[in-house]
Structures are given as C-alpha cells and as structure tokens.
Amino acid sequence: MPLLNLTLKVWRQENATSEGRIETYEAKEIPTSASFLEMIDIVNERLIKDGEEPIHFDHDCREGICGMCSMTINGVPHSKERGITTCQLHMRKFSDGETIWIEPFRANAFPVVKDLVTDRSSFDRIIGAGGYISVRTGSAPDAHAIQIPKADADAAFDAAACIGCGACVAACKNASAMLFVSAKASHLNHLPQGQAEKDQRVLGMVRQMDEEGFGNCTNQFECEAVCPKEISAEHIAKLNRDYLAASARDSVS
Amino acid sequence: MSASTCSLCAFLKSSIGRKIIVALTGLALVLFLAGHLSGNLLIFAGQEAFDEYAEFLHTFLHGMGVWIARIGLLACFVIHIWFTILLTRENKAARPKYAHEATVQAPKSSRLMIWSGLTILAFVIFHILHFTVRTDCELATLGAESPWKMVILGFQNPLVVIFYLIAMTCLCSHLGHGVASIFQTLGLRSKKTAGPIKFISNAYALVIYLGFISIPLAILLFGFGQGK
Numbered sequence: 240m241p242l243l244n245l246t247l248k249v250w251r252q253e254n255a256t257s258e259g260r261i262e263t264y265e266a267k268e269i270p271t272s273a274s275f276l277e278m279i280d281i282v283n284e285r286l287i288k289d290g291e292e293p294i295h296f297d298h299d300c301r302e303g304i305c306g307m308c309s310m311t312i313n314g315v316p317h318s319k320e321r322g323i324t325t326c327q328l329h330m331r332k333f334s335d336g337e338t339i340w341i342e343p344f345r346a347n348a349f350p351v352v353k354d355l356v357t358d359r360s361s362f363d364r365i366i367g368a369g370g371y372i373s374v375r376t377g378s379a380p381d382a383h384a385i386q387i388p389k390a391d392a393d394a395a396f397d398a399a400a401c402i403g404c405g406a407c408v409a410a411c412k413n414a415s416a417m418l419f420v421s422a423k424a425s426h427l428n429h430l431p432q433g434q435a436e437k438d439q440r441v442l443g444m445v446r447q448m449d450e451e452g453f454g455n456c457t458n459q460f461e462c463e464a465v466c467p468k469e470i471s472a473e474h475i476a477k478l479n480r481d482y483l484a485a486s487a488r489d490s491v492s
Numbered sequence: 493m494s495a496s497t498c499s500l501c502a503f504l505k506s507s508i509g510r511k512i513i514v515a516l517t518g519l520a521l522v523l524f525l526a527g528h529l530s531g532n533l534l535i536f537a538g539q540e541a542f543d544e545y546a547e548f549l550h551t552f553l554h555g556m557g558v559w560i561a562r563i564g565l566l567a568c569f570v571i572h573i574w575f576t577i578l579l580t581r582e583n584k585a586a587r588p589k590y591a592h593e594a595t596v597q598a599p600k601s602s603r604l605m606i607w608s609g610l611t612i613l614a615f616v617i618f619h620i621l622h623f624t625v626r627t628d629c630e631l632a633t634l635g636a637e638s639p640w641k642m643v644i645l646g647f648q649n650p651l652v653v654i655f656y657l658i659a660m661t662c663l664c665s666h667l668g669h670g671v672a673s674i675f676q677t678l679g680l681r682s683k684k685t686a687g688p689i690k691f692i693s694n695a696y697a698l699v700i701y702l703g704f705i706s707i708p709l710a711i712l713l714f715g716f717g718q719g720k
C-alpha cells in the first residue's frame with residue numbers, strides 16, 4: 240500500500256485565553272487508506288510517545304453524521320472535497336510531500352477551546368430560541384394523519400439534513416450563520432406542524448443569531464460550497480422572505 | 493413606545509432587516525441608473541434633443557420634479573452607505589483571520605463591494621460638482637447655455653475621462669454582484685430562478701457599463717460633437 244510523507248502546519252492553542260500559533264509537524268508513512276482523522280491519530284501517537292502534547296481535535300461518529308469533526312484544511316472547512324465531513328476525507332486525496340494547513344473553525348461566535356476544538360454552543364442557543372415545535376410528545380401519530388405535499392416534504396427533508404457542524408460559518412468571509420439558521424428554520428417552516436410557531440421561530444432564531452456575534456450574509460455562497468450536507472442557499476432566501484413577513488405581521492399584531 | 497415602532501426598531505437592528513434596507517435602497521439606485529442612462533444617451537441624438545430633455549427635467553412639475561428626485565436619491569444613497577458600512581464593519585469584526593485563507597467560489601466583485609462602493613461615492617461627489625453644481629466657471633457658463641455643449645467640453649479632459657472609466661468599472665463590478673443580491677436578500681432566488689437572476693444581473697451591469705462609457709469615449713477618442 241502506498242505511504243505518504245506530509246508536512247502539517249497545525250494551529251496549537253493552550254486554552255481559550257492564550258495566544259495560538261502555527262506549529263510544523265512531519266506526518267510520516269501515512270497509508271492512503273487512512274481517513275484524515277486517522278492521519279492525525281497516527282501523528283498524535285508519535286507525539287505521545289515522544290512525550291509531547293497531542294493535537295486536540297473534536298470527533299465522535301467518524302461517519303459524517305454527528306458534525307463534530309470541525310477543522311479547516313488548507314483554508315476550507317472539511318477540505319475542498321465537496322459534500323463530506325473531515326472524518327469522511329481520505330488521505331488518498333493528498334499527494335506525497337504535500338504541506339497541509341490545519342486550523343480550527345474561525346468565528347468569534349465559535350471561540351477556540353484548545354487547538355482545533357471550538358465551542359459551538361452558540362448553535363444550541365439559536366435552536367433554543369425557536370428551532371423546535373411545541374407539541375405533546377405522546378405516541379407517534381399515524382404517518383398519514385397529516386398530509387404533506389411531496390414538494391414540501393422534500394424541501395423540509397433537505398433542510399433537515401443539516402448536522403449543525405458549523406462549516407458554513409467557518410467558510411463565510413463574515414462568519415455568518417445564515418445557512419445553518421435558515422436550514423433549521425426552513426425544515427420546520429415547510430411542515431404543517433411548524434406553522435403555528437413560524438413567526439415566533441423566525442424572529443427568535445434570527446435575534447439569537449445576531450446576539451451571538453455572527454456576521455451578516457453578503458450572498459457569496461461560500462457556505463453552500465462547503466456544506467457537507469450540501470444544504471442550498473435557497474433556504475437563506477426563504478429565511479429572508481419569512482423574516483420580512485414575520486416582522487410585518489409582528490408590527491401590526 | 494408603541495408595539496409597532498418596537499418591531500421596526502428590532503427589524504432595523506437585525507442583520508436581515510438591515511440587509512433588506514440595503515437591497516431596497518440599492519434597487520432604487522439601480523432603477524435610477526437605468527433612467528439616467530436612457531436620458532444621457534440622448535446626447536447622441538444631437539444638441540437639440542439633449543438640451544430639450546435637460547430643460548424638461550428642470551421644468552417638470554414646475555421645477556419641483558427634479559428636487560423630489562434629488563432628495564429621494566440622496567436619501568437612498570445615504571441610507572445605503574450608512575447600512576453597508578455598518579454591516580461591513582460588523583462582518584470584519586465577526587471573523588478572525590485564517591493563517592491559510594482560501595476562497596471556494598465567492599467572485600471578486602462580491603468581495604470588493606465596499607471598495608467598489610466607496611469609489612462610486614467619490615465619483616458621485618465629483619460628478620455632481622462637475623456637471624450639477626458646476627464649480628468650473630467655463631462649464632457653468634456653457635451649462636447655462638447648453639448642457640449638451642457642457643458635456644462635450646467636460647469630456648475633452650483626459651483626466652476626467654480616466655476617473656470616469658475607473659468609476660464605471662467599479663460600478664459594473666458592484667452591480668454584477670449587487671443586482672443578483674437584491675433577489676436573494678428579498679427572498680426571490682430559488683433553484684429555478686437562480687440562473688435567470690445571474691444572467692439579468694450580469695447583463696444589466698454590462699449594459700450600464702457600456703452605455704455610460706460610450707459617451708466620454710465617443711467624445712475623447714472619436715471627437716464626437718466637436719465638429720460644430
């Protein structure tokens with residue numbers, strides 16, 4: 240099996256308050272079949288053996304569904320490969336002798352905890368501000384009890400694919416959270432169950448998004464290009480539309 | 493404070509609300525540019541047609557028309573600039589830099605909006621002093637007699653034409669991203685409409701660009717209007 244020798248430029252930062260810096264590491268004899276996270280695991284084992292502090296990074300499922308493996312690879316969240324998370328990235332996408340820059344997701348609303356680990360609880364607070372439906376949680380209703388047009392069901396499902404990874408924020412030149420917020424709002428706003436709280440949801444989530452210190456969207460669609468779930472910026476247009484309508488209704492009620 | 497003013501405050505403080513204001517004022521300016529260009533192109537119809545058009549603008553609604561338009565445009569311009577500077581500052585503050593920066597698909601025009609915009613601002617100030625206030629005595633005398641002759645003389649200065657070309661290039665770039673943005677910000681862009689919107693935006697920017705630069709180029713390079 241071919242092996243790769245790589246140079247890594249990695250962001251190291253002691254804790255939230257300390258200054259960070261780029262450190263250089265050699266990643267030797269990396270199998271092309273390894274995932275990107277496994278490559279870091281290999282480097283870390285050597286660091287531990289040498290008595291050095293391993294590179295800290297977030298991960299959990301390692302199969303593209305949890306959204307934890309946040310890191311920016313050569314300036315692009317989850318790497319320049321489309322529609323995948325870092326854990327789904329394979330080392331065969333790199334060539335021998337390459338230098339790879341690895342940094343945490345950068346946004347003021349995602350403070351660095353340590354090395355590549357960031358605190359993305361601002362997303363949780365946005366969900367808490369309206370990204371839910373208040374219903375009696377009894378037994379599941381019959382599937383055909385509420386009829387939903389196919390187009391709406393599909394749109395809701397596309398939006399619901401968001402795993403809350405934060406790559407959209409990290410890729411955005413303005414660290415805007417619009418793709419995430421619009422996906423979460425659009426998911427529920429497309430469904431009949433979401434109608435009752437629609438205005439409240441849109442106004443609440445956008446207010447929380449602004450309070451968390453995310454930037455403003457400038458319609459550059461960097462978010463859409465890096466999203467591992469390929470969420471469309473169409474949902475941002477819908478959020479803008481829903482926000483305008485909700486504000487108008489709010490002003491007269 | 494009544495509930496309705498409160499909702500408006502919240503709207504104007506929110507990122508989406510401010511962007512909608514930027515889009516609406518931008519739209520007003522975009523529509524103005526189309527009208528302004530159509531009028532200006534009358535220059536090629538000859539001195540009489542152009543001067544008659546200028547006369548019409550200044551006497552429309554007993555001279556009130558031009559002032560209503562000026563005040564409306566100034567308001568849109570100031571509001572547009574105020575909010576775009578505010579948004580741009582917030583955006584710069586929200587994002588620490590990467591040691592290794594990369595851009596996947598954002599076009600240059602979209603990343604230079606504040607700079608193309610500020611160049612347009614500088615140009616507009618110059619343009620108004622040049623052709624509206626007429627700080628140049630010769631142009632002022634000529635302008636009172638015939639706006640057509642004033643424009644012909646005004647564009648015989650190569651420095652003026654160079655600045656004009658730079659500003660129009662910035663305007664073209666601003667509009668290429670800006671016009672498409674209006675649709676997205678107002679929530680009108682979807683998978684179905686994305687293609688046509690991009691086309692309309694680029695076509696509009698190009699027409700505005702070619703239309704506006706045709707006048708100074710015709711005068712400076714081809715001596716248009718100087719035979720008489």
Ligand code: HEM
Pocket residue numbers: 455456457458511514515518519521522525572573576577579580605606608609610612613666667669670671673674675677678
């Ligand atoms: C004839 C003059 C102008 C026209 C027709 C115009 C048009 C537009 C349009 C249509 C947009 C897109 C709005 C949206 O995001 O939906 C825009 C955005 C913008 N304009 Fe202008 N503009 C003009 C002058 C200026 C000036 C003088 C500035 C100077 C500060 C400026 C700065 C900006 C910036 C920074 C944006 C991006 C805002 C954002 O996306 O957050 N513009 N403009």
Ligand code: SF4
Pocket residue numbers: 400401402403404405406407408418419422462465466467468469470
């Ligand atoms: S919209 Fe895409 S990039 Fe953004 S948080 Fe959701 S899955 Fe991640």
Ligand code: FES
Pocket residue numbers: 297298299300301302303304305306307308324325326327
């Ligand atoms: S570790 Fe779960 S998505 Fe990558």
